[in-house]
Amino acid sequence: MTDTLNVDGLTVHYATREGALQALRDVALDVPPGQIVGIVGESGCGKSTLINALLQLMPENARIASGAIRLEGEDLIGARARRLRDLRGRDIAVVFQDPMTSLNPVLTIGRQMHDIQYREKRSTAEKRRMAAEMLGRVGLPDPAAKLDAYPHELSGGQRQRVAIAMAVLMRPRLLIADEPTTALDATLEVQIIELLKELQQEIGCAILFISHHLGVIAELCDRVVVMYAGEAVEEGPVADVFQRPGHPYTAKLIECDPGRMKTRVAQLPSIPGDLPDLTDPPAGCIFRDRCDRAAERCRTRPDRVALRGAHWALCHFAAEVSA
Numbered sequence: 001m002t003d004t005l006n007v008d009g010l011t012v013h014y015a016t017r018e019g020a021l022q023a024l025r026d027v028a029l030d031v032p033p034g035q036i037v038g039i040v041g042e043s044g045c046g047k048s049t050l051i052n053a054l055l056q057l058m059p060e061n062a063r064i065a066s067g068a069i070r071l072e073g074e075d076l077i078g079a080r081a082r083r084l085r086d087l088r089g090r091d092i093a094v095v096f097q098d099p100m101t102s103l104n105p106v107l108t109i110g111r112q113m114h115d116i117q118y119r120e121k122r123s124t125a126e127k128r129r130m131a132a133e134m135l136g137r138v139g140l141p142d143p144a145a146k147l148d149a150y151p152h153e154l155s156g157g158q159r160q161r162v163a164i165a166m167a168v169l170m171r172p173r174l175l176i177a178d179e180p181t182t183a184l185d186a187t188l189e190v191q192i193i194e195l196l197k198e199l200q201q202e203i204g205c206a207i208l209f210i211s212h213h214l215g216v217i218a219e220l221c222d223r224v225v226v227m228y229a230g231e232a233v234e235e236g237p238v239a240d241v242f243q244r245p246g247h248p249y250t251a252k253l254i255e256c257d258p259g260r261m262k263t264r265v266a267q268l269p270s271i272p273g274d275l276p277d278l279t280d281p282p283a284g285c286i287f288r289d290r291c292d293r294a295a296e297r298c299r300t301r302p303d304r305v306a307l308r309g310a311h312w313a314l315c316h317f318a319a320e321v322s323a
């Protein structure tokens with residue numbers, strides 16, 4: 001079956017005064033239909049660059065040096081601007097950390113939910129009914145009245161629910177959720193995660209879920225991709241990756257504070273050292289300078305080492321780390 005999203009060998013550079021900054025190097029990932037794939041990595045690992053590339057909304061100094069991005073087999077990098085607008089308006093929905101990114105402050109919620117159904121052949125009354133029903137589904141009290149409210153009249157949690165309701169109303173093929181719960185308190189976060197799970201099962205879309213929270217990824221996702229300094233360094237089924245990581249970076253994240261897996265602390269554990277300079281990344285393993293296991297061999301670039309099932313890690317010692 002064709003993957004909903006397929007990213008292959010994606011390399012993105014930013015032009016900077018110091019030279020080309022290699023924000024993504026040879027990143028590959030697949031999101032199969034109906035699955036939830038998580039992406040985890042510390043700040044600067046390239047998550048935003050990846051999302052912008054997926055949406056083909058990149059800053060002027062960005063350049064896709066190589067690779068392919070396919071939505072159900074259709075190449076997005078070569079797609080025309082009009083086709084991309086169509087895809088973004090219907091097939092790819094995004095829920096951002098700050099719901100105001102996707103809500104228009106000067107339009108009522110009802111108007112925005114009406115507009116998002118622009119391609120549906122429904123009457124205005126029917127669209128309004130569908131919108132209210134969706135607001136009810138995401139747990140907003142008094143949904144019909146909320147349609148006449150402006151975004152600033154709602155709380156942050158309510159706005160995020162509206163953003164999710166709007167995304168789901170699109171019935172997208174791919175939903176990209178970019179840290180959608182990071183700004184919310186823990187109780188709300190649980191509710192939003194439950195909601196995403198439920199709606200995903202209902203509409204059957206694939207989800208790419210970006211988060212700093214290892215616990216949330218563990219709870220929500222089928223698979224996880226761990227990113228470090230512009231590279232996907234490990235990927236596999238969530239339980240397998242978190243229980244038996246094959247990359248020392250993943251192992252370190254988990255080892256630094258295993259309690260976080262349960263308590264969902266909002267930040268990734270900090271591990272000693274800094275990200276490498278991406279205008280001049282080290283040859284060989286990208287994690288070498290921060291890794292306890294670094295050896296002479298790590299001066300050469302590791303290949304993917306296959307572990308159990310569809311689990312791999314980009315480390316010469318993956319089999320030992322995982323054991």
Ligand SMILES: Nc1ncnc2c1ncn2[C@@H]1O[C@H](COP(=O)(O)OP(=O)(O)OP(=O)(O)O)[C@@H](O)[C@H]1O
Pocket residue numbers: 014015016021023041042043044045046047048049050059061278
């Ligand atoms: N427009 C830009 N020009 C130059 N460098 C950039 C630009 N945008 C991002 N970068 C650099 O690219 C690298 C990846 O950044 P990116 O924002 O994708 O990471 P991130 O994982 O999303 O981090 P965060 O969680 O902090 O947003 C970083 O080194 C960042 O400084």
